[in-house]
Amino acid sequence: xxxxxxxxxxxxxxxxxxxxxxxxxxxxxxxxxxxxxxxxxxxxxxxxxxxxxxxxxxxxxxxxxxxxxxxxxxxxxxxxxxxxxxxxxxxxxxxxxxxxxxxxxxxxxxxxxxxxxxxxxxxxxxxxxxxxxxxxxxxxxxxxxxxxxxxxxxxxxxxxxxxxxxxxxxxxxxxxxxxxxxxxxxxxxxxxxxxxxxxxxxxxxxxxxxxxxxxxxxxxxxxxxxxxxxxxxxxxxxxxxxxxxxxxxxxxxxxxxxxxxxxxxxxxxxxxxxxxxxxxxxxxxxxxxxxxxxxxxxxxxxxxxxxxxxxxxxxxxxxxxxxxxxxxxxxxxxxxxxxxxxxxxxxxxxxxxxxxxxxxxxxxxxxxxxxxxxxxxxxxxxxxxxxxxxxxxxxxxxxxxxxxxxxxx
Amino acid sequence: xxxxxxxxxxxxxxxxxxxxxxxxxxxxxxxxxxxxxxxxxxxxxxxxxxxxxxxxxxxxxxxxxxxxxxxxxxxxxxxxxxxxxxxxxxxxxxxxxxxxxxxxxxxxxxxxxxxxxxxxxxxxxxxxxxxxxxxxxxxxxxxxxxxxxxxxxxxxxxxxxxxxx
Numbered sequence: 292x293x294x295x296x297x298x299x300x301x302x303x304x305x306x307x308x309x310x311x312x313x314x315x316x317x318x319x320x321x322x323x324x325x326x327x328x329x330x331x332x333x334x335x336x337x338x339x340x341x342x343x344x345x346x347x348x349x350x351x352x353x354x355x356x357x358x359x360x361x362x363x364x365x366x367x368x369x370x371x372x373x374x375x376x377x378x379x380x381x382x383x384x385x386x387x388x389x390x391x392x393x394x395x396x397x398x399x400x401x402x403x404x405x406x407x408x409x410x411x412x413x414x415x416x417x418x419x420x421x422x423x424x425x426x427x428x429x430x431x432x433x434x435x436x437x438x439x440x441x442x443x444x445x446x447x448x449x450x451x452x453x454x455x456x457x458x459x460x461x462x463x464x465x466x467x468x469x470x471x472x473x474x475x476x477x478x479x480x481x482x483x484x485x486x487x488x489x490x491x492x493x494x495x496x497x498x499x500x501x502x503x504x505x506x507x508x509x510x511x512x513x514x515x516x517x518x519x520x521x522x523x524x525x526x527x528x529x530x531x532x533x534x535x536x537x538x539x540x541x542x543x544x545x546x547x548x549x550x551x552x553x554x555x556x557x558x559x560x561x562x563x564x565x566x567x568x569x570x571x572x573x574x575x576x577x578x579x580x581x582x583x584x585x586x587x588x589x590x591x592x593x594x595x596x597x598x599x600x601x602x603x604x605x606x607x608x609x610x611x612x613x614x615x616x617x618x619x620x621x622x623x624x625x626x627x628x629x630x631x632x633x634x635x636x637x638x639x640x641x642x643x644x645x646x647x648x649x650x651x652x653x654x655x656x657x658x659x660x661x662x663x664x665x666x667x668x669x670x671x672x673x674x675x676x677x678x679x680x681x682x683x684x685x686x687x688x689x690x691x692x693x694x695x696x697x698x699x700x
Numbered sequence: 701x702x703x704x705x706x707x708x709x710x711x712x713x714x715x716x717x718x719x720x721x722x723x724x725x726x727x728x729x730x731x732x733x734x735x736x737x738x739x740x741x742x743x744x745x746x747x748x749x750x751x752x753x754x755x756x757x758x759x760x761x762x763x764x765x766x767x768x769x770x771x772x773x774x775x776x777x778x779x780x781x782x783x784x785x786x787x788x789x790x791x792x793x794x795x796x797x798x799x800x801x802x803x804x805x806x807x808x809x810x811x812x813x814x815x816x817x818x819x820x821x822x823x824x825x826x827x828x829x830x831x832x833x834x835x836x837x838x839x840x841x842x843x844x845x846x847x848x849x850x851x852x853x854x855x856x857x858x859x860x861x862x863x864x865x
Contacts, residue, residue, distance in 0.1 A: 347831065347832065348831065348832040348833060348834070351832040351833065353841065353848075355817075355842060356841060356842060356846075356848055357848070359848075360848055391723055392723075394723060516805075518749050518750055518778055519749075519804055519805050519806065520804075520805045520806040521750060521751050521752065521804065521806030521807075521810075522806075523750075532778060533778075534750075534778050539781045540781060630762075630763055630764070631722050631723075632722075632757070632772075633722060633723055633725055634725065634753075634774055634785065636752075643752065645752070645753065645774075647753070647755055647772065647774070649757055651762060651763065652763070657757070657762065658757045658758075660753075660755045660757075662752065662753040662755075662774075666809065666813075667806060667809070667810075669809075670806065670808060670809040674805075699832055700832075
């Protein structure tokens with residue numbers, strides 16, 4: 292049966308004689324201001340948006356179906372491609388959920404390293420998000436300041452795992468590589484130099500007349516609506532919802548660190564921008580504390596757990612190590628999982644990123660459901676944009692930080 | 701995690717509910733008939749105001765499974781930070797549950813995705829269309845009887861020309 296692509300499908304925009312002066316505009320799927328591939332059908336009254344109808348699915352590639360045929364360590368490469376702005380956070384979320392299912396307690400060093408990379412990913416995500424909001428509203432210099440510092444974070448990630456963009460750094464029960472002294476040195480340099488950039492960025496844009504006029508009072512989201520529409524992360528916190536999983540359900544080693552959760556109450560695009568700016572300061576504080584107190588010891592759980600590959604020394608000199616290595620590398624072996632299901636979430640840069648994992652005994656997930664924050668937040672968009680002008684679309688889209696690869700999966 | 705008194709309030713109001721626990725997470729299985737009542741009670745009385753996610757699992761080849769589909773509602777409370785998962789088991793041909801959109805506006809797209817991927821009907825949903833797949837798609841691809849390679853749908857997509865569109 293030939294299929295009709297969604298783009299030619301007739302939308303049931305109610306036709307009414309009295310509304311003949313309204314006209315319909317296609318925004319996307321290929322538009323520089325959407326940044327990624329998504330489409331919005333707009334009903335306009337002059338320049339004012341009467342109704343916005345998102346049409347998504349252009350990047351749908353069946354990630355959840357793939358998760359049912361890739362094993363728990365292979366699937367981490369797919370999570371990289373979900374939110375490709377902060378892939379490290381996705382890696383940490385995925386293996387956090389798998390370890391919850393298996394009931395593995397990580398080593399202290401692994402927890403600290405995961406916190407460091409997750410917080411660096413948060414900084415990198417917020418830099419891009421706020422930079423893009425600036426870019427779309429006309430602040431090009433601000434975007435360059437932000438993008439320049441992302442390069443340093445990529446450099447740190449390359450030092451620790453060899454990949455700049457698609458990191459795949461975590462493994463079940465540990466990490467791909469241990470951190471080297473060079474990594475520690477680079478993170479320290481970053482912590483020393485980044486406050487100046489952040490300071491410059493705040494001075495460039497926080498009180499910029501054009502930027503404030505374009506974002507203040509645009510895309511208002513009240514606290515009750517934010518909860519009712521399942522908003523999480525910086526978007527909910529900009530509306531006054533004081534919910535941060537790092538504080539409320541401390542996972543990894545977040546309970547050890549001293550940091551604040553920035554919140555605002557106005558709930559507009561400007562508040563979301565300010566919350567993200569403030570979160571970068573707090574993330575920097577966490578990274579500083581974690582890198583100075585990095586515990587020594589192994590990064591992988593021991594060979595007793597039978598999930599992480601043992602080191603070469605153990606493989607060549609102990610029988611347990613040899614057996615464990617053989618079991619894990621043979622394609623028909625692997626480790627066993629309980630016939631159970633569990634949900635675990637982290638506070639990703641965008642909001643609550645969780646995985647609902649169903650185990651069926653083998654080392655391939657029976658179901659790997661991702662709770663994508665971009666998907667939930669894009670559902671807010673028609674509500675937020677109603678009544679605003681066409682030029683406000685880019686400000687609202689940018690402040691929601693929609694990543695189409697995570698939106699469509 | 702959920703407080704014991706919250707759980708006992710839920711089981712008192714919905715006597716058929718069967719709670720279980722795994723790694724500190726509470727799951728409550730409710731029958732299809734009392735799902736709407738249980739969700740309303742959780743939102744209004746027990747302060748589970750945040751709908752985290754709605755998802756579904758197809759238990760076609762699952763060991764010891766007696767039902768075909770398991771629908772999962774993940775709820776959280778922003779006040780007390782409790783979490784609970786509500787599960788409903790569904791079998792063909794009765795693949796429909798009442799929609800949660802009247803309770804949470806955020807359920808809208810989550811339910812559309814479950815319909816798209818599993819073919820579960822949500823009665824009373826305001827916009828019951830596919831969301832990620834094209835409208836003419838007939839299968840529900842996350843069901844276990846759908847092959848990973850697909851059934852050749854993408855090879856039959858029509859070619860759009862500037863004149864014809």
